[in-house]
Amino acid sequence: LAKTTQPISMDSxxxxxxxxxxxxxxxxxxxxxxxxxQFPSQGPRFIIQGYKTKVTNEVASLFIPADRKSSTLSLPRVSLSDTAVYYCLVGPPLDTGRRALTFGSGTRLQVQP
Amino acid sequence: EAGVVQSPRYKIIEKKQPVAFWCNPISGHNTLYWYRQNLGQGPELLIRYENEEAVDDSQLPKDRFSAERLKGVDSTLKIQPAELGDSAVYLCASSLVGGTAKNTEAFFGQGTRLTVV
Known part of the structure; x- marks a missing residue:
């Protein structure tokens, strides 16, 4: 199972x-x-998924370079309500392979006024 | 459409007492997961069901934890007896695996916060 590394915390x-x-x-x-x-006192919520290049939806963009050894979640114009923990997960789709999500410790994003 | 429903939201018990958590997944979802989340950490899988069959329970501490998913719908997770170290948030999630649509996500409930004193 691929191990992921992401910053423990970020401020914006x-x-x-x-x-x-x-x-x-x-x-x-x-x-x-x-x-x-994941917001406090709630379960995690899916944001975005991708395999390569760039994926964009109404919430975020996901950039994946050609070697796929890293990825970047981009949140445009954050607001206070974006304060949450963000988890990066790597694995086969839920309908193949291990069929379960493996979470790391995530990145705690704090948005200030 | 209702999401994943869990109850109770909070539970405080004394050590050595039993406790049970209940989960109602999204209608039609054939796969159900129980996760445990300790403070400051990501969720850890305890058990996964496909319909009524437990297909992955390798992380479930079977000496004190048990789970069931009768009729492949609702599920119950039980701890007996509870220990201080069991204090955590217990999350239930569901997803639709298989079919024609490519599965992309699991849907989580709000969780049950267990405090063992």
Whole structure:
């Protein structure tokens, strides 16, 4: 199982763009990169998933270089409500392989006014 | 559509007492997971069900933990007897595995915060 490394914490201000980078040097060919968000007293929530290049949805963008050994979650113009823990997960899709999510310790993002 | 529902939200018990958590997954989801989350850490898988079958319980401490998913819908996780180190948030999640749509995510409940004193 590919190990992920991400910063323990990050600070930002409202309106800024936040980029959280995750390293996954041992990513396997059939692994996808998935990001989850967790607010205090809630369960994690899916944000975005990608395999290569760039993926964008209404919440975030995910940038994956050609070697796929790292990925960057980009949150445009953050607000106070984006304060949360962000988890980078690497593994096969839930309908293949291990079929379960493996979480690390995540990145605690604090957005200041 | 209702999400994953867990109860109770909070539970405080004395050590050596039993405790049970209940989970109602999203309707139609065939896969159900129980995770445990310690303070400041990410969730750790305890057990995964596909329909009513426990297909991965390698991380479940079987001496005191048990789980069941009757009829492949609701699930119960039990601890007996509880220890101080069991204090954590217990999260239930569900997903739809298989079918024609590519599965992308699991949906989590709000969790049950257990405090053992």
């Amino acid at each position: 201000y409202e309106g800024q763009e936040v980029n959280i980078t995750c390293s996954h040097n041992n990513i396997a060919t059939n692994d996808y990169i998935t990001w989850y968000q």
